[in-house]
Amino acid sequence: MKKTLSASALFLATCLPMSALAQSTYWLQVEAQPSLREGQERARAYAGAFDDVNGFALSSGWYAISLGPYSREDAERLRRELRFENLIPRDAYIVDGSRFRQQFWPVGASSRTAAPVPLEPQSGEGSTIVLNLPEAGEGAETAETAIEAPAFVPDETPAQARRSEARLSRAEKRELQTALQWEGHYKAAIDGSFGAGTRRAMEAYQIAEGLPPTGVLTTAQREKLLSDYRREVAELGLTRVLDDTALIEIDLPLGMVELDRYEAPFAHYNAKDPDSPVRALLISEPGTPDTLAGLYDVMQTLDIVPLSGERKLGRNSFTIEGEGSEIRSYTYVRHEDGVLKGFTLVWPTGDDNRFERVREAMRASFTPFGNRAMPQSLGARREDQAVDLLAGLEIRKxxxxxxxxxxxxxxxxxxxxxxxxxxxxxxxxxxxxxxxxxxxxxxxxxxxxxxxxxxxxxxxxxxxxxxxxxxxxxxxxxxxxxxxxxxxxxxxxxxxxxxxxxxxxxxxxxxxxxxxxxxxxxxxxxxxxxxxxxxxxxxxxxxxxxxxxxxxxxxxxxxxxxxxxxxxxxxxxxxxxxxxxxxxxxxxxxxxxxxxxx
Structure with a gap:
């Protein structure tokens, strides 16, 4: 009778020589489950990431999920690679299949001992692939089945994705981790080692993109992730700034803002686009903890700090988050050695993901230097002084x-x-x-x-x-x-x-x-x-x-x-x-x- 073969099974059948399939007698057993239902659920989960998943009943009454078959050398190599990448349990081991009994996965598989059969190409333009298998035995399917190949075909199978990933340099892996961190999925160290945290981050990215969560990015997925990351970084223009007037070193989005003026206690970095609300302030003034508390109150009166949002005033620092219908802002100030220094970032509501990353970059890079503040006489005689302005900033009304x-x-x-x-x-x-x-x-x-x-x-x-x-x-x-x-x-x-x-x-x-x-x-x-x-x-x-x-x-x-x-x-x-x-x-x-x- 005739049955169709899935795209992943077809890949294995065409990539391995016939002699290799006939002679391979070793399997990488990754799990065993006490019931058929649990065995099928776990086999289905592994099949989302691997092409060569098989399930067999064991003589003990348990149900094994295995990858293979392979040669002994290939099975050992694959076990080391997948354990290193945290893609399989640490206790996975190599078996010769002697305890395997009835095969339960893939669904409809006739037997693990069935001899490989050559493919017969299907004529015409249809996308159905047909494989001749031995006649069905008792309990096997008897009706002819045909499955149309999907219109969208992934750029790589999971096995191909793992192989292409293995060729990445450590620097390339670090950039991938940085991009995953930029997208908000990765929280651990940028070390170029793809452990469990990186795998979870890759799964989260795939889910966010509406892709199957395999935990291994294909070449196309990696390229899209990096392309989006590089484009956003270039657009924002995050650059290390050494402001020797405010005496602050910090990363600023110079693709969007530029230094406009100093008006104590603020250095005003205003939007390059006049229609954009994006802006940054560097804050620098002498003071005491009491001055810090006063600045905490004053900042909340400004138009760039919406009323809603979390506020925290500590002994030596404060943070203010403003959440409005049109803008959001974040302010951080700390007191040290008789000087108050900090920053404010303002961005449009709805662009939160991108600018929260900017905020994190600014907070991580924020480094006051020197033991003094900017001269407090800067900007003291503005021509447009008004009661609803504070150092050039509108007071919220x-x-x-x-x-x-x-x-x-x-x-x-x-x-x-x-x-x-x-x-x-x-x-x-x-x-x-x-x-x-x-x-x-x-x-x-x-x-x-x-x-x-x-x-x-x-x-x-x-x-x-x-x-x-x-x-x-x-x-x-x-x-x-x-x-x-x-x-x-x-x-x-x-x-x-x-x-x-x-x-x-x-x-x-x-x-x-x-x-x-x-x-x-x-x-x-x-x-x-x-x-x-x-x-x-x-x-x-x-x-x-x-x-x-x-x-x-x-x-x-x-x-x-x-x-x-x-x-x-x-x-x-x-x-x-x-x-x-x-x-x-x-x-x-x-x-x-x-x-x-x-």
Missing amino acids: PTRSRSGFYINVAGTVLTTAEAVRGCDQVTLDESTLAQVALEDEELGIAVLTPQDELAPIAYADFSTLPPQLRSEVAVAGYSYEGLLGAPTLTYGTLDDLRGLQGEETRQRLALAALPGDIGGPVFDSGGAVVGLLLPQPEAGGRKLPADVSFAVPAEAIAKALAARGLRLHDAEGVDGRMHPEDLSGLAADMTVLVSCWN
Whole structure:
């Protein structure tokens, strides 16, 4: 009958002389399994990497997986080579096959003793190869089988790949390990020795490329790996830089950045492409551990350091990782001998694999030298000085900033729903991240809880009585959205206990507020909170006078929050007028800058 032969079996049949096949009586036994199922699973796994896998039942009842057959000399040579390359177990050994019984692998094989039969070429253009085998015996397949060769044929069989790999020099093997490391698959030493770690890295690379994971790269796979690695390295232009102004030696991607200027404490290496966000900073300034902690805080205010990402401040060093929707950055600084030195790398989000390798190269090569920093007078008299610039770097600015105020000892903050709507992150005083615990869209209020524990100096006492009409009120708020660094008081009067349409959940104030004041507490003359300032409402195309403002009454706030299990502190027996200085101090202690970041 006729059966087809697989491409790997065909390779063995055509590469070994007929006399060698007939005379070879030794096998390299790599494993034995206690059951047929386990034996078939392991044979299938080995067949993914080797062409000459065979499986036999043993007289002991176990099932052996072997490579062969070979001459004794070839079997010994192959055993040494494969053990050295960690491709087979260390206890694999040579057998003569005398204990082999029924063959179970390859599936459908008739017998290990079947004599080799010459190939009959199939005429025509079809890709099916047909091999004449002896007539099937009992238990063998009886139907004719034909398997079409796949359209894609690997450049090498696993056996050919191993032979081509063996011809590599140690330097070529080291470059392959470096390329595998560049791709993120290899973590061990670059030593030119292909051990278990290198094999696992090769498997990982093949899986990432959608290839069979044999643990041995073919010539074409090696060429692609090296070509991609060399192209990326050339594009990045990683070059050792000796910056004798910052007094730092480091690898920088000079294919993408170039030195622009020095502006203490930074050496600015900006992108060659004006549309690229890639940039690098070298950081160099004198200081102490306290200076290090201050720089740690300052760096997090910069636009090139997104809010999200891991931060670590130690005694003598810090790292800051920024993760944003458009850019990512990494900063490392350490203090040594009275000097702070470090670097920052910025790259576009989505190009993480490549630039994380650059970051690792920069960290590994970073070497401060000398016992001094760059002159701190460099760049001190820039013509474009501005409050939103720090040494030529833009300070990160929120989408908007509003006001809020503490309502309990736990640091819970009350503000407006408008202040936190559509924000990726919300901060309190630009330093503490906060979560939106609840929103009441009808009243227009929101409650924030800080991620870190806070202990406010003061929190709101809410008035239990309706305020007196036409009485004097004051709003505490960050009128200029944090520019002044402290809240201000804006005075006015309570014009109406209802809104323009008669709404009982609104108070109308004669008070000229600014956008930054929105969300701030409305105080009566005794320092009790009688409301929360709201943004001006939509007026159907009408523009309201600048001195018309609106607030949510304290009574409506208390009722809404109590329904959600949050009780407010009542101002008990507060009477009389608080001195303006005392009211200003109270406002400063309990009012918070609420910032929305995107």
